[in-house]
Amino acid sequence: MRRLVKLALQKPELAGFMLLLLLVFVFQVRTEGLFLSTNNLRGIMGLLPETALVALGVTLLMICGEFDLSVGSTFALMPMTMAVLFVGGTPFWLAMLAGLGVCALIGFINGWLTIRFEIPSFITTLGMLFMARSLTIVISGGFPPRIRAGEVPSHLFVGFVDDGGLIRASVLWFLGIAILLGLLLGKTNFGNWVRATGGYLPAANALGIPTGRVKIACFMICSMLAGFAGMIQSLRLNSFLPSIGEGMELQAVAAAVIGGTSLLGGIGSIIGGVIGATLIRVIDNGMVMSQIDANWFKFAIGALTIFAVVGNSWLRKSGRKMKVETDK
Amino acid sequence: MSDAIIEVQNLHKWYSGVHALKGVSLAVNRGEALGLVGDNGAGKSTLINILSGLHSQDEGEVVVEGKPTSIRNPKDAMALGIETIYQYNSMVPIMSIARNMFIGREPLTFSIGGLGWLDQKKMRAESVKAIADVDLHLRSPDALVGELSGGQRQGVAIARAMHFKSKVMILDEPTNHLSVKETAKVIGFVRSLKEQGVTAIFISHNMHHVFACCDRIVAMALGQVVLDKRTEETSIEEVQDML
Numbered sequence: 374m375r376r377l378v379k380l381a382l383q384k385p386e387l388a389g390f391m392l393l394l395l396l397v398f399v400f401q402v403r404t405e406g407l408f409l410s411t412n413n414l415r416g417i418m419g420l421l422p423e424t425a426l427v428a429l430g431v432t433l434l435m436i437c438g439e440f441d442l443s444v445g446s447t448f449a450l451m452p453m454t455m456a457v458l459f460v461g462g463t464p465f466w467l468a469m470l471a472g473l474g475v476c477a478l479i480g481f482i483n484g485w486l487t488i489r490f491e492i493p494s495f496i497t498t499l500g501m502l503f504m505a506r507s508l509t510i511v512i513s514g515g516f517p518p519r520i521r522a523g524e525v526p527s528h529l530f531v532g533f534v535d536d537g538g539l540i541r542a543s544v545l546w547f548l549g550i551a552i553l554l555g556l557l558l559g560k561t562n563f564g565n566w567v568r569a570t571g572g573y574l575p576a577a578n579a580l581g582i583p584t585g586r587v588k589i590a591c592f593m594i595c596s597m598l599a600g601f602a603g604m605i606q607s608l609r610l611n612s613f614l615p616s617i618g619e620g621m622e623l624q625a626v627a628a629a630v631i632g633g634t635s636l637l638g639g640i641g642s643i644i645g646g647v648i649g650a651t652l653i654r655v656i657d658n659g660m661v662m663s664q665i666d667a668n669w670f671k672f673a674i675g676a677l678t679i680f681a682v683v684g685n686s687w688l689r690k691s692g693r694k695m696k697v698e699t700d701k
Numbered sequence: 702m703s704d705a706i707i708e709v710q711n712l713h714k715w716y717s718g719v720h721a722l723k724g725v726s727l728a729v730n731r732g733e734a735l736g737l738v739g740d741n742g743a744g745k746s747t748l749i750n751i752l753s754g755l756h757s758q759d760e761g762e763v764v765v766e767g768k769p770t771s772i773r774n775p776k777d778a779m780a781l782g783i784e785t786i787y788q789y790n791s792m793v794p795i796m797s798i799a800r801n802m803f804i805g806r807e808p809l810t811f812s813i814g815g816l817g818w819l820d821q822k823k824m825r826a827e828s829v830k831a832i833a834d835v836d837l838h839l840r841s842p843d844a845l846v847g848e849l850s851g852g853q854r855q856g857v858a859i860a861r862a863m864h865f866k867s868k869v870m871i872l873d874e875p876t877n878h879l880s881v882k883e884t885a886k887v888i889g890f891v892r893s894l895k896e897q898g899v900t901a902i903f904i905s906h907n908m909h910h911v912f913a914c915c916d917r918i919v920a921m922a923l924g925q926v927v928l929d930k931r932t933e934e935t936s937i938e939e940v941q942d943m944l
Contacts, residue, residue, distance in 0.1 A: 581775035
């Protein structure tokens with residue numbers, strides 16, 4: 374029993390999970406039950422996949438020991454690329470593939486520059502943040518492309534899948550991708566390399582792991598997930614704006630960190646990223662529902678980020694200190 | 702000199718203008734435990750890094766089991782049966798023992814293009830066996846390497862090298878920062894390699910450790926080999942004078 378408690382305490386996503394339960398409870402009480410009502414859950418679950426998909430990519434990349442500030446811009450560039458091509462006459466699926474291809478290229482450039490010139494990914498992706506945002510505005514030509522509802526198969530991404538109108542297809546996409554990423558990280562040799570690369574780079578190198586290629590692959594997955602999330606948001610709103618996703622990069626990092634991912638690499642989990650992103654959505658929504666001045670939202674996210682990291686390191690330490698009988 | 706498992710001839714290496722290896726030639730015989738000593742900057746690590754595939758030589762030749770070879774990366778070295786155990790770099794502390802045992806050489810239940818599904822059952826079972834084979838007793842293959850003592854970590858690294866049937870084991874300062882008891886254990890490991898027919902190259906600052914477990918002593922200074930004698934034909938004092 375003690376052994377199980379010890380193991381649980383050392384799970385990096387524990388602090389985030391406990392906070393999530395606590396906040397759901399507090400909001401539920403404060404809103405007199407409205408928080409977990411169908412109508413409100415629909416609102417939360419509509420937005421959650423968009424934040425969460427970005428956060429998952431960033432989580433994977435951070436476990437690998439790198440960082441991406443350009444996800445907010447990629448979030449806007451992908452749907453804009455797709456929309457501009459679509460309006461120009463390209464079939465939807467081809468336009469979507471091209472959009473994802475652009476994201477893959479951005480991820481590749483981020484990774485290649487970081488590895489090749491041995492510069493911090495903070496810098497490379499900060500540059501990319503500006504460049505990709507600028508490109509988005511340039512290709513939009515200043516006027517957001519107009520796509521009428523029904524012209525594109527939006528229902529496959531954002532349509533409601535149940536009769537009650539509670540769960541959108543985007544939730545299923547998000548859950549499916551989260552499970553795939555979780556398996557990739559936990560059950561495949563690639564996942565082992567990602568963790569080794571982020572956990573201790575010199576050892577990974579000495580053991581012959583192609584750490585450069587592993588990192589570039591993570592950069593590419595991260596960018597493509599951000600672009601895919603941006604496409605989902607654009608389809609949900611049925612408008613393709615060059616300004617979406619601003620500030621998303623830091624929210625995604627906050628989600629990853631709240632979920633127990635270490636900035637130093639190696640430590641973290643996909644489920645942690647999911648918990649972190651859910652927490653951010655819950656706070657955003659819960660504050661509105663409890664009629665708290667919305668300007669406190671960023672304060673709450675900031676405080677939560679710090680609190681989660683402090684809480685995590687405290688839990689982990691007390692977990693490590695816990696004595697369990699060793700079988701000799 | 703007929704039965705050399707590794708032979709290097711006239712090896713040169715420059716690091717950003719510094720001549721780190723100045724024509725080193727050395728033959729390591731099959732089954733012997735060779736102690737490589739020298740001060741910081743003598744070229745020991747450079748030589749080892751070339752043999753383990755982390756760096757390439759600028760000039761000279763490496764012959765493994767009679768065949769001229771180019772070791773371009775750590776994978777090449779491992780494929781030749783050369784395993785290196787570094788002072789710090791052998792393990793990822795935040796990962797479990799079972800995962801550390803197999804980083805880069807994971808057993809897979811199925812794979813496509815080199816990527817695939819881990820056989821975690823096999824990883825656990827084989828790491829338990831490998832660890833027991835080197836006489837190390839650990840609670841669980843799921844324990845994090847970061848929770849082990851320095852000596853236990855070296856033990857796991859040696860178990861890993863044994864598991865992958867290494868022919869030559871290079872131990873780079875394996876006794877640094879270890880307690881007296883753990884040092885004795887590591888020295889015991891090196892001695893036991895001989896019985897199992899594994900060639901060992903043992904690098905250390907500490908003469909006593911080297912003399913305690915090696916058959917032959919090679920001393921390096923300023924990028925050159927300055928002494929090469931059987932352990933019984935030399936003494937700590939003589940080696941120290943050469944450095």
